[in-house]
Amino acid sequence: MGSDLAMLPRLARDLTEPEPIPEAGIARACELMRSGRLFRYGEMGADQNDVALLEQEFAAFVGRRYCIAVNSGGAALCLALKVLDLQPGEPVLVNGFTLAPVPGAILHAGGRPVLVEIGPDYVIDCTDLRAKARASGARILLLSHMRGHIADMDAVMAACDELGLLLVEDCAHALCAAWDGRAIGTFGTAAAFSAQTYKHLNAGEGGFLVLDDDDRTARAILQSGSYMLHGQHRSAPAADVMSRWEEQTPNFSMRMTALAAALLRPQLHDLPRRAARWNAIHDRLGAAIARSQHVRLPARSPKERYAATSVQFSLLGFGDDEIAAVLERCAARGLPIKWFGAGRQRGFTSAPRHWRYAGEQGPMAQTHATLAGLCDIRTPLSLTVQDCDLAAEILREAIETIVSARAETGKTGRAATG
Template identity: 45%
Template sequence: MEQKPIKKFTKDFTQQEPIADEAIDRVMQILRSGRIHRYNVAGGELSEASLLEREFADYLGVKFCLTCASCGMAMYLALKSAGVKKGDTILCNSFTLAPVPGAIHNAGGKIELVEITEDYTVDLQDLEKKAADPSTKWFLISHMRGHLTDMEKVVDICQRHEVVLIEDCAHTMGASWNSRKSGTFGKIACFSTQTYKHLNSGEGGLLTTNDPEIIAKAILYSGSYMLFDRHLSRPKTDVFEQFKKQIPNYSCRMDNMRAAILRYQLKHLDNQCKRWNERYQLMEQELNKIKWISCPRRPQEEYYVGSSIQFSLNEQGTSAIQEFISKLLQRGVEIKWFGNVEPVGFTSAYSNWEYLGALPVLENTDRILAGMCDMRIPLTFDLDDCQLITQIIADVATEVFENQSNS
């Protein structure tokens, strides 16, 4: 009998789209001018960083924005500017990535992790319980891999317990809950423009808020060299007066080249989000047909941006999952696994953050992460690529898991 040819996928899961010529041209102009630093402007010139701040604040519908060196630094500045003191308890959902506990550690906070649900969102019962502790003043919610929790409920819990909400929107730029943009629910929001995010400047972060004192402090912390009047997205200069000698310079600004690349991309963000979702929805539909796999439920209120996809392998043991992942890799499909005991690439579980000391065990999180797989969906993949990838996953799942159940 003739053997069916083994399908292989050959594209790279880390390959983003190229930077557009228009943005490259602008970067070349900046390079030729030599004025790369955000405060290095010729008479009357507005820096790219300042313009991006105004444009991103307008996009989000908030008053203020500050560009930063990374989202990790934006989160650090957010915590410092909100008033976190050494030893303060900061709640954070247990499904997130290393820069989030890193920012909490950097700000001197004590992390308290909140359980997650089967849909990878925050467990609201656990949040309610932990927010009710009178020593808890902060909640840094991480909309990890773009999964939005019911934000009205989150805000309600935080308000009732007087907990300040800060949003990590590294994976939800362009997303919304009940038509309200992600990043407008908390007192401060932080976004990433690192290569794998929805805008790509290699590295970069954006901090947004409506609070004039918070933005003034964040601008000072970011390292404004007392040139805060060159920002367009800022309150009156007298708001800075009370803090300018009190706040250290942590030097984590963004430069004009990155800002120029981002200004161009921002104009196309909403369309890019639609392209991601076409790919996500095709994959979700195909993956959900596979007996051993389930994708999380996405509530109607959520407008997500499917730049990656996660799914659970139902009731499979460690060795079967390892075999599944390695066989997929042999066929060119790169899947990350949050159940891995060792942190690999862009995955890590809370048990790996040993620098935080011994953290209480979270049974639900452990069970959910044990079966959770994660796959990037770069826009360099077209719909046929997505179809082929899910077909390979279906073939490999049958090969590995069917054998397991027969043995």
């Protein structure tokens, strides 16, 4: 393969490259490091209020009453389930296209994941949701807006109302997204966001839980690890609400540091610009990829406003060996592509069959058929128009090369999914 690729152009761009931290964040982080005061609370007063300010700003940005900043998106999901009084071994519904920390958060909170099928457009199948809810007796749906693909929220909310389900939204990939004009993260009883490096906001690690209910918020603040310093929160219910919970609520030490908040605050202010740039990259690359007859991009509703940090597509009619060959050829030209249908989990990709810790889930045939050809290209903000066009050309060339090789050997690929 090396000889025939030597003369072809390579993508000279690191797709894992994050955007630099804004200078204001770097300056504030240096101030904190010189002071040594990296903890979010101060016994002599709330002199280091970066986290409290960020919580206030994030709640306003999303459109929720309250925000609690924690050390990861997974911790935010765990806290959401805890304040919904999840009981040991209680079933929690979750769509089958997500990342391992999501079923992990259910187990962390003491629950039991019940995986729901997805359809060909990568979002939850509401017919299977109804069936799994009735069969399991679950009262909570943890809906993962995986890779920023937004389900028909009208249908999801109708199912939740019909079944009496409490909705928790995993918005790790959906900050700035909306459905029919309503912000994603405002549909559920609670919603969780991430500030891990490859999300919309980058603190290395970090997360946010947003809520509207006074008592659940009080418990989440205490559970996040406020000690008796919860008066230093700016995004919090009244003191009498906090006081009635403070001796009944355990401390789980999930706090965000002042240093992380210092890095995040200027990013939040700049997020609308960055989201628009991400979508421009997504749309350019997606349109160019879709020129191949062997590629399918998921359909999106006109009601959906997405905020994409990567591009997903399905390779149609290819066997596993052929997909592996396509991706190997792309990688040889500098274009790494993730594959959710691979036999072994790798990097940040996995599928329900890899989550043995989640317990027996049945075949999940529809989900695995969709994931079989589902691929993913990360789209850093540094990508240029030329980079997007070259990446698409690399993928199309790899596809056509493997299709031509198939024709020469008389082999046929697996039936198309989706």
